[in-house]
Amino acid sequence: MSVTNQSLPRFAVLQLSGCAGCEVSLLNANEWVEKYQLVYMPLVVSTHTVPEDTEILLVSGGVRNDEDVYNLRRAVKIVDRVIAVGTCAISGGVANLGDRDEVREMFMSQANRHHLPHLLPKSRPIDAFVDVDLYLPGCPPTPELFMGALTGPENFQASSIVCQECGRKKLKDMRPKHLLGFQQGEVLPDICLINQGYLCVGSSTRGGCRAICTRPGHPCVGCRGPSDAYIEKESSVWFDRVQQVFERLTDIPPQEIYDALHSPQLSLFLFQFTDYMGNGGPTRPKEKVL
């Protein structure tokens, strides 16, 4: 069977300002090659606009400049279904770390080029501009998650949180008194990273990634964003929950946990809470999140 078979569903990938990691991940999901027809994706196809009669549009990257806004608005008009892919499209992503006054000022004064697409003051999620039918969080989403998004959420089974997919055992009698220096020290196999003093937020991060970070020994940084239990709530509820987990499993002083949870490396993904940016964006209902 040929990949350009006309009867196959047609999908396009609109790349806004991002790192192309989502596209690379999609390329790792070779299964779609036989089931879908890729009609537009600048990284791999030399077509310069989203063709008419495209059914599904995946959007990756955040809205960082005026050309992103134009391309996004134009593309969604053509398609039946819009899927926001990855942290940047859902929340503006890593570029949001610059959403501080002093950084924004320096950035806008030094960075802009007059004859090129003009930079917006901040990186915005795509749902600040257009309606989204499905959110696919992850930095990037795994190939398996991409297939789930393409074929429909009803075909994708996952645990609600990363912890359930991790398989490391939580122990009652192994209680660290302080967080370990970042990533420092020997990681014991099979034992919960929290018991070992690592700042792991897998206990309330959305499952579906199959715990690919925590299983080899790296704490979950929360790239899939909040689980269904928290996604429609304020980020403070999520913070409180992670704090409770640490207080139950460790003897680490609460202030130490609080400070660590507000670090840039984690807040990069916390932006997936709509309230985190303080702009009252639309709530992402859990039914719309894979």
Next chain:
Amino acid sequence: MTTLRFPLSRIEGHARVEMEVEDGKVVSAQFQAIEMRGFRYFMQGTPAEQMPVIVPRICGVCSTAHHVASVKALEDIFEVEPPELAKEIRELLLLGQLIQNQATSLFIFTMPDRVGASSIFHMDESEADPEQQLSLAQRALKVRQIGTKLITLAGGQFIHPIKAIIGGITSGIKKEDAEKMLSEVREMLPIACTLFDEYWEMSLAMRERIGTWGDDQPAFYIASTGRTRPQLNSDTIRVLGPDGAERASFPPHLIREYLDYQETEYSYSGQSSYQGQVLRANSLARMNLALSMGTPCADDYLDRLTSTFGKPAHPILLFDLCRGIEMVYAFERAIEILSKDLDYEDTDVPYTPKDGEGYGLVEAPRGPLVHHYTVKDGLIEDAEFIIPTVHNMLAIERALMVAGDRYVSPSGINLELEKAVGRVVRAFDPCIACATQ
């Protein structure tokens, strides 16, 4: 004066080419990077130890190189030397990246140019046998996936890896996992070679059709690999003259002294040069530098290249062939490393965070990548990312002028120009997300 604007695809990121034509002659060619996120600005104030997890997000194609360069920059500041096991696993990570990248550039970005297709997934548009074409796309993706699997094995995460840490690596590789990977790499090596042979044949056919290998003037070259065989994790950057003689060799902290850097109004990327001369990085630079690849199949291909084109070689479409040689090398070198014991205790050494200034160098697929951090009170005061694509900017523009001269004349503009622009840019495999961050 007429301005021709060419949108670009099958490259990493957002860029376009603008050519100005006057009286049937191309008078300027600009390669414009049109996106920017601003990592240099927003990294300021970040706790230094979090950098290795954040900076891979500069680029999903080059994330492994950023991950390792970041760790090395912090090790430079904290004055720690990782143990041997960590170095081997980091090399494996960089090899995985090399396979993934070179296979992507060869098969997904540039192979369609050789047969006039819009993508590898649409190659049956121009070739007769759809059955065969599909298997080509699938074989290409499988070869590429070996790179992804190596990154996953050695780096934990398959795109933004996590396993390299300051002072070492989070864990070794279990014997059974290494053996499983080893057999997959061995099984795919001949398939990779066959695909590369087909690619070489297609390139020869294209050369016949267009009448050039992309002849351009000789250039200076920059790479950080070893003189005698490739080394992705070295501490020395070298510059070769157009005659192939080594003109400079220096540690990463002197890179700004050896290279000139300038910004332009027409691009979000800067440009660098060596003593005012056009510089080239990426596969051809490494091939012109290396005496041998040190592995049997890759050396056969290198001999074939050298006997045909000499050394140093300058035609730009040879960048593409050199990527194939490196892909084969990375397969063979991965086999060597995976055959060793990679599962023992000595994964990392302890360190004490401190303030200071440091540099981390790796040879990324696109050339030498340097991360330069200044840390104060444990926070990043300044982060400078010296990106290999930036070293190629002037070379890309010069090669575009050559293509322009070839296809623009007082009697008109040959429609082949648009394709030539694509071929020229893709030969350098620029990464715009990195170049602009």
